[in-house]
Amino acid sequence: MATYTPAQNDSAQPFDTRAGYQKAFSTVISQARHTLILCENDFAESDLGCLSNQKALWAFFSQSSPGRMQLLVAKADFLAQQCPRFIQLLDRFGHLIELRVIPEHLKHWQKGWLIADQLNYLIRHHYDWYRGELGSDAKTTALLKQQFATLWEQSTSTSALQRLDL
Secondary structure (H helix, E strand, C coil): CCCCCCCCCCCCEEECCHHHHHHHHHHHHHHCCCEEEEEECCCCCCCCCCHHHHHHHHHHHHCCCCCEEEEEECCCHHHHHHCHHHHHHHHHHHHHEEEEECCHHHCCCCCEEEEECCCEEEEECCCCCCCEEEEECHHHHHHHHHHHHHHHHHCEECCCCCCCCC
16 A cells, blocks of 8 residues: 655645644535545544534535545544534434444554545544644545545444434
């Protein structure tokens, strides 16, 4: 699998704080019209469950040609326990959202990213730090998408977000 090296992309906007990461995350979410690909440790730092992201995702899923989202997580517990707005989206738009968990033998993968419509991207270089970049580059997103596909193939569906509705 090819590894990502930062492109000489003048349009890339670096960030290195939690607020910068969350702003960049929300920017990519709001830019999406057709597809969203997300790979992260557990989305605890991303603010995926905030009201503004919920509204942006609700619009993304309820447009005339609804968007599709693929999420790849190392740990699904945070989404299941701490993101009621995301669970609401999953309940309503579950047919448009796919979630998989990275298997144990690939947990050494420590980089997170988002891709919106195969052009806009966010890269977080390591789960433990907020350093990364936001940009728009087809070459970079193609490489990230290839890495995502490799991880996706080896990942498994999770039942952590399934409700019993008893």
